[in-house]
Amino acid sequence: MRLLLLCCALAAARAEPSVWTWRCESGSCVRRSAAGVTDGMQFGTCKLTCGELSAVWPRPTGPAAFGSETVPFLIDSVQFQLVAPDPVKPMLQTATEIFLDSLRALQPSGLGGRRSGCRPDGACEPAVAEQAVKVTVAVESADTALTLETGEDSQLVVSYTAGSEVSVVINATTFFGARHGLETLSQLIEYDDDNACLQASADRTDAPVYPIRALTIDTARSFIPLSALRRTIDAMAMNKLNTLHWHVTDTHSFPIEVSSEPRLVQYGAYSPQQVYTAREVAELVRYGRQRGVRLLPELDAPAHVGYGWQWGEDAGLGRLAVCVGEEPWQSYCVEPPCGQMNIINDNMYTVLEKIYKDFNTLFQPDIFHMGGDEININCWKTSPEIADYVSDHGGDPTDDSEYMELWAQYQLRAADIWRNVSGRDTPLLLWTSDLTSQEASGASSVLPPSQYIIQVWTTGSDQQIGDLLQQGYPLVISNYDAWYFDCGFSAWVGAGHNWCAPYKSWQTVYDNSPRAIARSFEPSGADYASLVRGGSAVLWSEQSDAQTLDSRLWPRGAALAERLWAEPDTDSAAALTRLVHHRERMVQRGIGAELMQPEYCHMNDGICVL
CATH class of the missing domain: 3.30.379.10 (Chitobiase/beta-hexosaminidase domain 2-like)
Incomplete structure (x- = not known):
């Protein structure tokens, strides 16, 4: 040929x-x-x-x-x-x-x-x-x-x-x-x-090896304007990444308009100017589809819920979220501000249904992300109405397992609401958590592997990955020891470096193989690699906004793209000269990709290597 x-x-x-x-x-x-x-x-x-x-x-x-x-x-x-x-x-x-x-x-x-x-x-x-x-x-x-x-x-x-x-x-x-x-x-x-x-x-x-080749972008900690999101989609299209996993809400802010419940964005956006309107979201979905990129929405819940939900009591709906802004935050959540859904309040589910309906209309998703990570049991245990609910139903309000069961009941109910709203059996994604760990050990049937895809954010050697694969769960790999792009910078609470340091180099990104991770847990005769649906590199925005977005994502996102498109047998060293040249091409097309080597190295292949 x-x-x-x-x-x-x-x-x-x-x-x-x-x-x-x-x-x-x-x-x-x-x-x-x-x-x-x-x-x-x-x-x-x-x-x-x-x-x-x-x-x-x-x-x-x-x-x-x-x-x-x-x-x-x-x-x-x-x-x-x-x-x-x-x-x-x-x-x-x-x-x-x-x-x-x-x-x-x-x-x-x-x-x-x-x-x-x-x-x-x-x-x-x-x-x-x-x-x-x-x-x-x-x-x-x-x-x-x-x-x-x-x-x-x-x-x-x-x-x-x-x-x-x-x-x-x-x-x-x-x-x-x-x-x-x-x-x-x-x-x-x-x-x-x-x-x-x-x-x-x-x-x-x-043809690509994996059907999900993604970047996970957080716009709740720091608002990222649409112009920067469109530029990210342009760069993804250049690299044949096909999924923008949009972590659009969190405890910090609720910046996306829900037309049927405007109070969410009124109370949750950082300002009226820092809002994604329904019209803008629909246009961004079309913009992405034209460039081969699906927008995969995530409404993280039942944790990571706070600002935007605090109007319930004034509206006569009771508390929709608990522990919102609670101090000392270390007792109630992993980072400030705290907040979790009030999962015993029926009115909360009414609001949740409104959000799901709008998300289904705006995104028309073929897969939907329900979040599900970093639940703090102590938040629920110290909320009097939830502890009283456990007691009233014959449980021990000091027993963590009671709240795990409430979490499982929430997940079943929320999944049913989504399916009723969407009218189809959309595959559901969840982050790895205590709930998925419990599921992997066979303790519950809350999360049928035929209905869920689990996004793994633990280390690539975590035995939980093997347990999930043994149970037959499809996986999206996002192991933080290789594919977290916010790692290696100064701590934003406390001193020193942030929690997942060191910085993940493009070489680390490129050499992280989902197939190899799955196969490392395979018993003889098994085919765990076939359960991997792809992967996603993650950029949480505690320390990143539109000013740093391009340099944090690129060219590391390009290294991710080749790994997910081709799963090459060769390592990052063999890709160096092509990626250095591709980075130049990205810059020429308007992407502020971080410099990999001096220009001299680009003009003299093979010189700047050990």
Whole structure:
């Protein structure tokens, strides 16, 4: 199989020839003096044509071959033919516009609008012969929604015969695979000093290993504006991550509008300006779907509930949440402010149903996250009405197991409310907790493995993972010792470093394999790896907001993306030069990704390694 590289003609010739050239030596682009070198090439061309995987990120999972030549072309010469069922065509058309916008973002500034070979003074050298490019995108399925069963596969073939147009064919089962194919095509294009280049031949078949490839973003501790969330979705699309797990509420704030119960956001938002309106959320869901990213909402409960719920007594509904803002906070929760649902108050469930109805309408989710972590039993034990409830029902209010049983009853009731509201058996996600630990030991039937996916946030070696797999639970891996992006900074309560230090490097992120974690618990003859549905890197926002979002997420999120897309057998060292180049590409497209190495290292592959 062969892949064809294309070059886009730049709008202006270099004012002065470079004294440097690049050669592909043992799969690396090496900078050499141009004097006397006859087989050198420009930097962008070298990146496209040197190395087994070209400049593609994440690496393909199927057969892939990339050619050694490039072809010049102009963006305006690209023509599209879209072959798809009618419901998909508008999304495909928008995807082609996004593709062209990405190419324009890569074009060096100040060069747009002038023909190749023409200097700023208007004098022209003989122009490079730009080729016409015809891109055919064919999609089989009429589906426009992303689910756990959606095929994201695609085949990309680029071919060129001298004197004819460049042919690009992308075949995909669904729109989402076709979108991924266009992303790969955009990565086969580089701007050199004289030409923008497209690889002249390529043949690549690709599909992801895991159906859930996620980032978990917290917008409750610190409000993150929609512009930053859209930019995050753009970066996720560049890396073929497909799930933005939105931890939208917590004890700190309730910033999302629930139209049927406006008091939640009135009492819960940090300010009227720091609110996600229903219209804005619906638009963000559409924005994500167009870019191959589902928005997975999480209403964390019954803990992590506080501000936004404190109006119940004034409204005659009793306390909807208990321990809200209670001090000393260390006795009632893991971080200030405290708060948990009043799970014996029927009115609380009425409010919960309103939230679920709005979430179902806004997100139309194929999976739903119910939270479920970090319950503090002492909060409920020290709430008189809950302790009295236990006594009135014949229980011992000093016995923790009584409150575990109330928690289990809450989970059953809340799950039934969601299913009644949504009208379907949506898979439900829960964080690992004392409840899932109890479930893994077979102590209860509250969480049937056929209905729940468990998101693991313990360490990757925690035996609870093996217990859950033994019970048959599907898992999403988010082990904090590798995939928590808020770790390694100063403590925000107390002194020293925060609780999950040290910082998780991109190498740590890349080398963390969900498959390997599952297999480490496998008894002989078992297939635990098949229960892993994917993974998510997590950025809690106690110390992160829009000012730091990009640098905390990227390029570590790209390392996560290749791990979840391909589950490569190779380690981070083998991915270094491609990721350094991909980081540059992300920056050119407007993502504030953190610098990995000095630019010298980018221009001299293989030098900055031990």
